[in-house]
Amino acid sequence: MQQTPTPTERRSEAERPGEPILSVRGLKTHFAMDEGVVRAVDGVSFDLHPGEIVGIVGESGCGKSVTMKSVMRLVQRPGRIVGGEIRYRRPARDGEEALDVDLAQLPGRGRAIRRIRGGDIALIPQEPMASFSPLHSIGDQIVEAILLHQNVGKREARRIAIEKLSEVGMPNPQQRFDAFSWQLSGGLRQRAIIALALSCNPSILVADEPTTAIDVTTQAQVLELLKKLQRDHGSSIVFITHDLGVIAQLADHVVVMYLGRVMEQGPARDIFHAPRHPYTRALLESVPSLHAEARVALPTVSGSIPHPLHRPSGCPFHPRCPDAMPGRCDVDMPALVSVDGGSPVACFLHHDEVEEADRG
Amino acid sequence: MADALPTKPLLQVRGLEKHFPIEGGFFKRRIGSVKAVDGVSFDVHEGEILSLVGESGCGKTTTARCVLRAIDPTGGEVLFRRADGEVVDVAQLGEQQLRPLWREMQMIFQDPFGSLNPRKNLLEIIGEPMYVQGTTDRQTRMDRVAELLNLVGLRPEYMHRFPHAFSGGQRQRVVIARALALEPRLVVADEAVSALDVSVQAQILNLLLDLQRRLNLSFLFVAHDLSIVKHISHRVAVMYVGKIVELAPTEALFLRPKHPYTSALMKAVPVADPDHRAALKGLPGEVANPAAPPSGCYFHPRCPFAEERCRTETPHLRELEPGHFVSCHRAEELDLDGIGDLEGVRPDLAGAPSEPPPSEPVSGVAPGPEAVRENDPTPPDDPA
Numbered sequence: 001m002q003q004t005p006t007p008t009e010r011r012s013e014a015e016r017p018g019e020p021i022l023s024v025r026g027l028k029t030h031f032a033m034d035e036g037v038v039r040a041v042d043g044v045s046f047d048l049h050p051g052e053i054v055g056i057v058g059e060s061g062c063g064k065s066v067t068m069k070s071v072m073r074l075v076q077r078p079g080r081i082v083g084g085e086i087r088y089r090r091p092a093r094d095g096e097e098a099l100d101v102d103l104a105q106l107p108g109r110g111r112a113i114r115r116i117r118g119g120d121i122a123l124i125p126q127e128p129m130a131s132f133s134p135l136h137s138i139g140d141q142i143v144e145a146i147l148l149h150q151n152v153g154k155r156e157a158r159r160i161a162i163e164k165l166s167e168v169g170m171p172n173p174q175q176r177f178d179a180f181s182w183q184l185s186g187g188l189r190q191r192a193i194i195a196l197a198l199s200c201n202p203s204i205l206v207a208d209e210p211t212t213a214i215d216v217t218t219q220a221q222v223l224e225l226l227k228k229l230q231r232d233h234g235s236s237i238v239f240i241t242h243d244l245g246v247i248a249q250l251a252d253h254v255v256v257m258y259l260g261r262v263m264e265q266g267p268a269r270d271i272f273h274a275p276r277h278p279y280t281r282a283l284l285e286s287v288p289s290l291h292a293e294a295r296v297a298l299p300t301v302s303g304s305i306p307h308p309l310h311r312p313s314g315c316p317f318h319p320r321c322p323d324a325m326p327g328r329c330d331v332d333m334p335a336l337v338s339v340d341g342g343s344p345v346a347c348f349l350h351h352d353e354v355e356e357a358d359r360g
Numbered sequence: 361m362a363d364a365l366p367t368k369p370l371l372q373v374r375g376l377e378k379h380f381p382i383e384g385g386f387f388k389r390r391i392g393s394v395k396a397v398d399g400v401s402f403d404v405h406e407g408e409i410l411s412l413v414g415e416s417g418c419g420k421t422t423t424a425r426c427v428l429r430a431i432d433p434t435g436g437e438v439l440f441r442r443a444d445g446e447v448v449d450v451a452q453l454g455e456q457q458l459r460p461l462w463r464e465m466q467m468i469f470q471d472p473f474g475s476l477n478p479r480k481n482l483l484e485i486i487g488e489p490m491y492v493q494g495t496t497d498r499q500t501r502m503d504r505v506a507e508l509l510n511l512v513g514l515r516p517e518y519m520h521r522f523p524h525a526f527s528g529g530q531r532q533r534v535v536i537a538r539a540l541a542l543e544p545r546l547v548v549a550d551e552a553v554s555a556l557d558v559s560v561q562a563q564i565l566n567l568l569l570d571l572q573r574r575l576n577l578s579f580l581f582v583a584h585d586l587s588i589v590k591h592i593s594h595r596v597a598v599m600y601v602g603k604i605v606e607l608a609p610t611e612a613l614f615l616r617p618k619h620p621y622t623s624a625l626m627k628a629v630p631v632a633d634p635d636h637r638a639a640l641k642g643l644p645g646e647v648a649n650p651a652a653p654p655s656g657c658y659f660h661p662r663c664p665f666a667e668e669r670c671r672t673e674t675p676h677l678r679e680l681e682p683g684h685f686v687s688c689h690r691a692e693e694l695d696l697d698g699i700g701d702l703e704g705v706r707p708d709l710a711g712a713p714s715e716p717p718p719s720e721p722v723s724g725v726a727p728g729p730e731a732v733r734e735n736d737p738t739p740p741d742d743p744a
């Protein structure tokens with residue numbers, strides 16, 4: 001009864017659906033602090049294709065949130081996008097022309113980015129309590145977003161808001177329209193936030209650890225909802241998390257980050273079953289599983305994540321890497337390149353390409 | 361099982377209650393109470409790790425705090441057997457009598473950033489409990505701190521540094537060293553690894569297991585993450601709205617849960633394998649409000665097996681099999697899924713028998729790395 005997938009079932013890079021709706025290339029977001037420059041995002045590249053869920057996974061300080069904040073142009077000073085391209089392509093839809101813009105080049109407070117943020121790219125934040133104003137009903141806040149981005153009247157906006165609330169599985173959406181966020185339980189509040197994010201029919205949903213603050217039984221409901229959105233509406237979702245279990249259940253394509261760099265990316269199955277980067281392997285091994293032997297020592301990664309101001313030279317993972325090659329990994333930064341038509345990996349164990357910008 | 365379960369209970373909690381008053385109206389009269397902990401009973405044996413697991417608001421942290429008397433319980437007994445064999449009821453003691461007791465019971469907190477004073481160096485932080493308990497000689501404290509730092513895997517030279525110089529995992533090691541300073545017999549760990557990154561979390565879990573074995577420590581381990589609980593505990597108590605709904609040895613609980621809530625919790629844990637995306641089964645509805653719990657069994661509004669009796673009669677914790685306690689009217693008749701029968705999970709497990717596996721239950725369940733690789737058409741490249 002073991003399903004052995006045929007090679008055609010596996011989705012390689014070439015088989016991902018359509019032209020990417022979002023292409024991030026060499027993105028660098030640095031924070032100029034008094035103590036020095038924190039390279040929070042330091043050359044990140046990935047694609048999001050239509051109808052796909054891309055999971056960005058990594059530990060704290062890996063730059064996963066700052067990457068998506070950069071895409072939405074929400075990075076605040078002293079943070080600044082210092083390099084790279086964020087190409088957003090949207091086909092024409094009713095009343096709006098097709099878009100093909102580099103979000104990194106738009107003025108950060110300009111009209112264009114404000115139309116895209118919320119209207120085209122919507123955020124599902126981690127902390128639902130902090131995302132709603134306690135003074136206005138959740139319905140009014142959804143209506144506000146609709147009126148801001150769509151050319152509709154108040155009555156129509158209310159209808160859309162109730163429709164979205166029912167779409168995310170809010171029981172009694174008519175009545176809950178008038179509820180305040182503090183009257184809702186954690187799970188319902190998270191649903192309300194998702195309704196708000198969906199209210200303007202965005203092409204991309206960015207979910208930043210949306211289930212970290214809620215319990216497992218409720219988390220399961222929210223994950224099922226996101227899967228349903230992908231299935232029924234073809235939503236394209238970027239899902240940020242530190243939880244490998246959640247990523248495995250949800251993502252089609254996985255991007256593994258460490259200290260502002262992409263270590264490895266590829267189809268979820270490859271990442272989980274044939275991880276190639278030592279960091280990905282270490283991450284997968286060190287998580288206790290319900291199905292593993294109990295009370296035995298877990299394989300660990302030595303050391304801890306370096307301070308962002310004291311980045312190691314060369315590959316950022318080399319001081320903790322069991323396979324590090326002295327004189328190689330601590331000198332040059334490996335580039336993120338595909339080997340033998342496979343998924344891209346940034347490791348000298350697999351290729352010899354050095355990241356150009358860091359050479360010399 | 362490698363560690364045979366010792367028999368002497370170190371801690372016996374009996375009918376523990378913590379009710380918080382709800383005040384309302386003009387005169388702030390008591391109009392009700394939140395039964396945060398409502399009649400909880402369990403034992404912790406010497407050298408045992410007992411976990412309290414449950415979702416937020418289930419009362420697991422409140423229980424742990426009552427055990428240490430960090431807060432005062434409103435009812436019940438907390439019987440602690442002291443090193444000299446005397447059994448005391450911690451719930452009844454006054455502050456003066458508690459102080460010598462706190463040598464024997466210590467706490468590890470969740471947040472290693474909030475639980476260390478940034479103005480004190482490690483010598484002061486780890487040495488403080490010794491100072492408070494009467495070790496006034498600085499050199500003695502320095503020697504002991506060096507020894508403790510070694511024990512938790514930090515270099516003794518670090519004792520003159522301040523917490524800001526350390527990462528989250530290292531700080532948690534400092535917190536553990538401080539908790540061990542007075543050679544306690546019971547350590548209460550409240551979400552001790554939840555705030556840590558996974559690569560660091562594994563190190564701390566290994567450290568806790570190692571300390572438990574080397575020092576024969578007893579742990580009351582409070583956590584919400586089932587995978588971690590499964591990994592570390594000898595026995596597990598599952599809490600729901602202030603009550604224990606199931607208590608059993610770890611393997612029995614995970615392989616053959618007897619309470620529908622325990623089974624539901626396991627099904628909701630996402631499995632780190634993209635080939636097995638069985639629909640994650642969340643529970644309908646939300647955790648009951650402890651200020652206005654439902655009638656009968658608190659879990660009945662969310663329970664797929666609820667019947668009339670569950671709505672009216674409150675179930676009590678009873679021993680279904682030796683050592684396996686459950687609070688469910690229908691525990692005998694229900695055949696619930698454990699981790700071995702999770703739908704679609706790990707093909708090598710799907711056909712696993714539901715009967716108790718033979719002598720080595722855990723190793724029978726653990727899929728080796730080969731089992732995973734068999735599924736994949738391309739074996740991982742050998743880096744060499």
